[in-house]
Structures are given as structure tokens and as C-alpha cells.
Amino acid sequence: MFPRPNRKPGVPYSDFPVDEMGNKSEMITHGTPSRYSFVIEGLDGYWAHVERCNSNRDKRKDYLPFIAGQGLHVGFIHPKFAEELKRFPGIFTFSGDKAKGQMVQLNRTLITEKDCTASVEGVMQILANEGKIHSWRNEKYPVVTSFGSPSLFWLERACVPYLGTKAYHTHLNGYTIVDGEMFLWVSIRGDSKMHQDFPGKYDHLVAGGQPVNLTPKENILRYAQARANMPSDMAEKAIPVRTISYEQIDDQKMKRDVIFCYDLEVPYFWQPKNNDGEIDSFKIMRVTEVAKIIRSSTGSYKANSALVVIDFLYRHGFINPNEHGYLELQQSLQQGENE
Amino acid sequence: MFPRPNRKPGVPYSDFPVDEMGNKSEMITHGTPSRYSFVIEGLDGYWAHVERCNSNRDKRKDYLPFIAGQGLHVGFIHPKFAEELKRFPGIFTFSGDKAKGQMVQLNRTLITEKDCTASVEGVMQILANEGKIHSWRNEKYPVVTSFGSPSLFWLERACVPYLGTKAYHTHLNGYTIVDGEMFLWVSIRGDSKMHQDFPGKYDHLVAGGQPVNLTPKENILRYAQARANMPSDMAEKAIPVRTISYEQIDDQKMKRDVIFCYDLEVPYFWQPKNNDGEIDSFKIMRVTEVAKIIRSSTGSYKANSALVVIDFLYRHGFINPNEHGYLELQQSLQQGENE
Structure with missing residues (x-):
């Protein structure tokens, strides 16, 4: 029973006691039923990204x-x-x-x-x-x-x-608070360069692979300059907050990724500017709006970056324990070998 | 290979390539070796709490x-x-x-x-x-x-x-920022009441079990009033941030706990006051000082609350990815059935 793969939300609903006639009995929860039952759809949207990042894992045995x-x-x-x-x-x-x-x-x-x-x-x-x-x-x-x-x-x-060797990445959530409301910077990826992945998708303010001989923080500083023209004394304040991981099998490839997530509160008057040609434009959006985009569409956000944003939503209270599947979705953000 | 139990930091060091003579080759890391090698001791202190909370797990098979x-x-x-x-x-x-x-x-x-x-x-x-x-x-x-x-x-x-049924708890990290430095409120548990667990130990500002028919947030409000005399409009601002879990086997008992962690920034002039007799006194300490106490002593902090503080240290950047075992320690905070 332990350890075991992450369960999807909704699965616990099969736990409804069933009477002899096959009728499900009333749900009794820690709160009132209504607090749980109306929000399932919302978390389901997040799961689509988790599933994309952890696709075909049953094929690991073939490798x-x-x-x-x-x-x-x-x-x-x-x-x-x-x-x-x-x-x-x-x-x-x-x-x-x-x-x-x-x-x-x-x-x-x-x-x-x-x-x-x-x-x-x-x-x-x-x-x-x-x-x-x-x-x-x-x-x-x-x-x-x-x-x-x-x-x-x-x-x-x-x-x-x-x-199928391990890969590490560093992603930065750049947020700002205006009148008590939290906003997140997103980048929109360009499609001009040959090696450019995910053209036209929403992505983080700053994100990149973790190469040899750089610490995650040094990597943030390097990418912050190239991607968003962020001065190093600003990027220096980025805070390491958590990691996520996933395992993705696709054709003959196996991705075993761990992402170091960083948060940085940027001044509200600051504007990013791309220097390396990877990013078409930047947009500042309400965190709730970003959450809505991720929930309602799997196509518009770079998949692994969406997981980092879901982690951000957890850490800043935008996903609530009253939502059914709160624990399962959180756990699913670290399905890879997180080491 | 997956899923598998969490590894302790230090274990990766056994991965040093060994030559024919049995000599370990030089370490090559993502950064310079020195950035990793000096901090192992620090994380080891945190592991002691993880091990206390997840004791005797090999005995699960007997149950x-x-x-x-x-x-x-x-x-x-x-x-x-x-x-x-x-x-x-x-x-x-x-x-x-x-x-x-x-x-x-x-x-x-x-x-x-x-x-x-x-x-x-x-x-x-x-x-x-x-x-x-x-x-x-x-x-x-x-x-x-x-x-x-x-x-x-x-x-x-x-x-x-x-x-051996599941139990849920709600813990609140009450912090405040003075001159850019983060402070954490800790309570010192009383030893007067008969059913009082962990007398004289450091604990959270507010923490308690999750009973029937209360949501975690309602539980925070209830305990915040009883434990720390916190007005409900202040407690209302607590943010659900993450969960931790552990499994502890002790004599004939098996604890399978999940803790809903909340963060609340309290005004620096606010003072807690205990109403239910569980707490002897409160103390406000630098987060770095709390981290030092937890690292250097397993006895002085209530064990499961120490895990919640370790999670807090992660989320607020007080534990660094450069520290060897960063990923493993983080993963170890959710060793239980996190659902």
C-alpha cells in the first residue's frame, strides 16, 4: 500500500459507502459537503498538466x-x-x-x-x-x-x-503585489529560432536548464539577465522555495526532470526585456487569471512551467484544502525521482 | 526503483567513483565542491526530527x-x-x-x-x-x-x-518581519494538565488536531482564539501553504498523520496570550535562531511541529539548494500517505 503512485482527485469518491441496493450513501466530510463538491472541476484542470508531464510511465519497464x-x-x-x-x-x-x-x-x-x-x-x-x-x-x-x-x-x-539520465532545471516565479493583489509575470515564447521549443506558449519570467558547474542561484542570475534583462542585484534576491519533479516517456525518450523553483518579488514599476531572442513578449497578469488559464487549457502553457505555477498557487494559498483532491494534486507535483 | 523510500543526505556520497585501488576519485559537482561539502552537518540535524516522526516504519508489515x-x-x-x-x-x-x-x-x-x-x-x-x-x-x-x-x-x-486510522492536523506558522528580517512566534508548552503532551517543548504559535465537521481554516480560527487569543479577523488571513505527512510506529500504535500548514504574517506589535492553559509562554525569535535550535537539538522542539518549521524554512529560502541533501530532506517531509 505504501509507497504507491499518486491518486487522482475524484478517486476517493469511489469510497462512498454503498448500500445493498447499490445506492451511494450521503457524503459526510470534515466540512459541509458543498464545500468540497463544487470545486472538483477546478483541480481537474490542473491534473491535465500533471498527466502531460508524467505521460507513459507504464512504459518504464520496457527501458x-x-x-x-x-x-x-x-x-x-x-x-x-x-x-x-x-x-x-x-x-x-x-x-x-x-x-x-x-x-x-x-x-x-x-x-x-x-x-x-x-x-x-x-x-x-x-x-x-x-x-x-x-x-x-x-x-x-x-x-x-x-x-x-x-x-x-x-x-x-x-x-x-x-x-534517460537526470536533468535539473531552475524556474523563477516573478511576482509583484499591487493594492494587496498578487500579479505574476509571464513570458510568451518566440517561435523564430530553430531549436526553439514550445513556440507561442506562456512560460515563466525566467526558466532554464541547469548546466554543469553552475549552482541553481548562479543559473538564475545568468538566465535572468539573458531572458528578462534583470539586473543581478535584483535577481540575487530570488528565494529558493521548493522543487517539483516528473518523469515523461515519449517515443524513445525518457525525461527525468527536477525543477528548482524560486520566487522573486519584483518592484511593480520594473519591466522585463528579452536579450537572447527566446521570448517574444512579457505580460503581467493577476495570479488568479494565470490560474484560470492553466486550469482551463493545457495547450497554452508550457507543461512543466505550469507545474511550477501550480506549486506557486499552493504555496501562496490560491489552492485551498477544502478543494477535493488538494492533497493528491500537491503530491503529484513530485512524482519523479526527487533527488 | 520508483517509488522508493526517501534517501538520507550523505548517501549520494557513496556514489563517488572508486578506482581499482579502492580510492575515491575527486568529487565533481554542479558547483564547486566546497559549496556542498561544508553544509552536510546542518541538514543532518534536521533529519533527526524526520527520523523521530517516521520511526519503526519497518514494523508496518507486522500490523x-x-x-x-x-x-x-x-x-x-x-x-x-x-x-x-x-x-x-x-x-x-x-x-x-x-x-x-x-x-x-x-x-x-x-x-x-x-x-x-x-x-x-x-x-x-x-x-x-x-x-x-x-x-x-x-x-x-x-x-x-x-x-x-x-x-x-x-x-x-x-x-x-x-x-491506525488517518489523522489530520492544522499548524500555523506565525511570523513577522522587522527591518527586513523574519521572526517566528513559538509557544512553550505547559506541563500542568493531565493530558498534556510534550511539556516544556517549543511548538507553533497555533496547532491542533483536525476534528469532525470543521474545515482546516475553521480549525485555525478556533485554535487561534484558544491558544493565542488571536482575533478571528487576523486569523482569517492565514494562508494554506503546503502539507507534510509522516508515519510513526511506537509500541502498539501507528500514527498516520497529515498536517495542513498555514502561514500568517502577524503585525510586529501584536502579542499572543494563551486562553486554554495548554501554553506556558510565547517567544518571538529570529527564524535563523529557530532553525539553529531545530538543527542542534531534537529534544527541545515538538517533533511534528519541527517538521512544519523545516517546511517553512524550505518555502522561505532558509534551506538552500546548494546544501547537500536538499532534495532528499524536502522529499522526506511527505513520507506518509499524503492524501
Whole structure:
């Protein structure tokens, strides 16, 4: 019974006592029934984003464990992608028995981080040239078993989901309070650049992947400047508040992401301005309005950023314990390996 | 691999690559090594509270499932305590096969919430008179499978851990900001009353169990008045921020608690005053000072309240992602069935 996957709201309703005739008995709750029953629809809208970010998780069992270093399990590889790696036996080896199943291993002759990085990079570039890896970014992520543990090698960002290694991100909620009401800055993503994901979607004021050799705070400072022209003494005040995580399986890719969430109250007179071409425009909206957009549409908001906003809504009291499924939705924000 | 129990910080250090001679290789992290390595001790102090609240969880397997209603699993009962219940076959029945194991069931002839409540109450009072249940409170908790789902019956608070049913609580972090620095109100619990738990310990400004027919917010209002003489228009502004959960097994008792955490910024000139005799005195302290007390001593703070403060430290940036074990400690605050 424990631990177990997160339940969706609404599921507890199947707990209604049922009499011999199959009729459900009246609901008795901690409060009056009406306080719970009218708000289910609202949380359902949030769940759509959670489900998008945690899609196809039942397919995890089809993936082969990816082992590096001295037997450390660092990733998951789809059997089809593993077939491609078999062409490079000096770099990837295959082993397995019937009991444990097959697995992919980084060749044990590769010892140092530098050697591992260079060897894997070579293979990945060949596969990218053959059109088997898309959206090369020229950005390196460390391959680790948990955040802050030593990185076994560095891996181009585009390759991370193909080897199913962990990825860390840093997102910033930029809010301001006017006349006691809370407003959130959102960015609208551009669609001009080749590697641009999620064109035209709403996103955070500042968000980005967590590359090698930067702490989350340093990463915030870097992205705040590039994305929103935020001076570093302002970005410096960003507060680390919580993390969310998810696991997403899509075709031959497995994303295992953890996002460090930051909050920053910005002066109400401050205006962001994009410097790196990723963002088309910025908009300041009532938090309640942002919540409404996220609840009512899964398409208009970048999916993982929507989860960060849901976490923000929780931490600032915009989602209420009286709403049915309050606990389940909150728990669902950390479905990945949060470490 | 997923889901799995929370790992302690420090465990990732065993991930150091080891060479043929058994020497650990240099640590490579997302930042410079020094940013991680100096702060491990600090988070270790917080873990002591997490471990206290989640003690003896390996003994869960010894407990018998407790079933009520139409086959709903609502609790866990220790075999020794179950022996006592065998004396009341009209109320508790026992069933089980070799595959599923034994379980305790509320007699199916008891249909309504009222009948179940009265029957169980009768048994529990007999056992309390025999000295087998302690600290009777005359406070009723609903027996539910998840928060907001229909309650199957009401159960005296003192009996909840004996039947291992879920319990919900509401805790309030009362803070104030003076010259840009954050202060937290703490209460020091009295030791005069017979049923008084945790005498002399630091606790929240306001905290209490979540009884039947009150929403968490109504519960805050009630306790805020009784514990801290807080006017309702002030308490009304408390913001629901997050929940924590834990599971604690102790002798024949299993606690499965979920705490609704609230934050309230109180005016700096406001002074709390206890009305119900549970609290000896109040103290306002720098948040950093409270954090230091919690880190350095497990004995001086009420254990579950310490977890709520750790959650507060996370949400307000007093615990930093650069600290090794940041993710694991955060995850550990929701080890119970958070639903």
C-alpha cells in the first residue's frame, strides 16, 4: 500500500459507502459537503498538466537500465536506441542475464570524466548527423545519480532523454503585489529560432536548464539577465522555495526532470526585456487569471512551467484544502525521482 | 526503483567513483565542491526530527489491515491490540486466508456512521478503563480513507493510533518581519494538565488536531482564539501553504498523520496570550535562531511541529539548494500517505 503512485482527485469518491441496493450513501466530510463538491472541476484542470508531464510511465519497464562508473545506475535507454549504441562496442557494452534482464553499460575501460564525456559525445554526434537525435543545443548537463553527487560525465542536453539520465532545471516565479493583489509575470515564447521549443506558449519570467558547474542561484542570475534583462542585484534576491519533479516517456525518450523553483518579488514599476531572442513578449497578469488559464487549457502553457505555477498557487494559498483532491494534486507535483 | 523510500543526505556520497585501488576519485559537482561539502552537518540535524516522526516504519508489515464499510482499508492494528478486540465479536470480526493474511473488520452488520461510532466507542471505553488506551481527550476524529472522503465513523482521538486510522492536523506558522528580517512566534508548552503532551517543548504559535465537521481554516480560527487569543479577523488571513505527512510506529500504535500548514504574517506589535492553559509562554525569535535550535537539538522542539518549521524554512529560502541533501530532506517531509 505504501509507497504507491499518486491518486487522482475524484478517486476517493469511489469510497462512498454503498448500500445493498447499490445506492451511494450521503457524503459526510470534515466540512459541509458543498464545500468540497463544487470545486472538483477546478483541480481537474490542473491534473491535465500533471498527466502531460508524467505521460507513459507504464512504459518504464520496457527501458534498459544504463549503468556508468562503478556500477551506478544513471539512466534508462529504449531498446531501439540501444540497438544504435551496439555499433560502438568500445564505448557501450551490453550485458545481462535472465534474472536481471539486459542492460547497457558505459565501457569500463573509460575511467575519467573527460574520457567518458569525449567518447559519448563522439557517438552522439554521429547519431545526430544521422538524424537520430534532434535539437542539438551545445549545452552540457552533468550525468549524476542525485543532485550534487559527482558527475560521471557531461552530456549534450539534446541527448539526455535518449540515455534517460537526470536533468535539473531552475524556474523563477516573478511576482509583484499591487493594492494587496498578487500579479505574476509571464513570458510568451518566440517561435523564430530553430531549436526553439514550445513556440507561442506562456512560460515563466525566467526558466532554464541547469548546466554543469553552475549552482541553481548562479543559473538564475545568468538566465535572468539573458531572458528578462534583470539586473543581478535584483535577481540575487530570488528565494529558493521548493522543487517539483516528473518523469515523461515519449517515443524513445525518457525525461527525468527536477525543477528548482524560486520566487522573486519584483518592484511593480520594473519591466522585463528579452536579450537572447527566446521570448517574444512579457505580460503581467493577476495570479488568479494565470490560474484560470492553466486550469482551463493545457495547450497554452508550457507543461512543466505550469507545474511550477501550480506549486506557486499552493504555496501562496490560491489552492485551498477544502478543494477535493488538494492533497493528491500537491503530491503529484513530485512524482519523479526527487533527488 | 520508483517509488522508493526517501534517501538520507550523505548517501549520494557513496556514489563517488572508486578506482581499482579502492580510492575515491575527486568529487565533481554542479558547483564547486566546497559549496556542498561544508553544509552536510546542518541538514543532518534536521533529519533527526524526520527520523523521530517516521520511526519503526519497518514494523508496518507486522500490523493487520483494518477494514471498515464496504471493504475499505482504513487502518492498521497491532496483533496484540487485535487480541483485545477479539473479545467483541459483534463489533470486530476477523478473517483472512493464507495468501492475503489476517485482517480485522468492522462487523458488516454495522451500517450507519452513527451505529459504527457508538459501537466502537463502547469497546474503546472498556479498553480505556482497563488501562489499555491512554490520554482520552473527548475529541472525535473522522475515520476516512483520504481527506474529504466520507467518514465511516467517528473515533476518539486517543484511539486513533491504536486502530491506525488517518489523522489530520492544522499548524500555523506565525511570523513577522522587522527591518527586513523574519521572526517566528513559538509557544512553550505547559506541563500542568493531565493530558498534556510534550511539556516544556517549543511548538507553533497555533496547532491542533483536525476534528469532525470543521474545515482546516475553521480549525485555525478556533485554535487561534484558544491558544493565542488571536482575533478571528487576523486569523482569517492565514494562508494554506503546503502539507507534510509522516508515519510513526511506537509500541502498539501507528500514527498516520497529515498536517495542513498555514502561514500568517502577524503585525510586529501584536502579542499572543494563551486562553486554554495548554501554553506556558510565547517567544518571538529570529527564524535563523529557530532553525539553529531545530538543527542542534531534537529534544527541545515538538517533533511534528519541527517538521512544519523545516517546511517553512524550505518555502522561505532558509534551506538552500546548494546544501547537500536538499532534495532528499524536502522529499522526506511527505513520507506518509499524503492524501
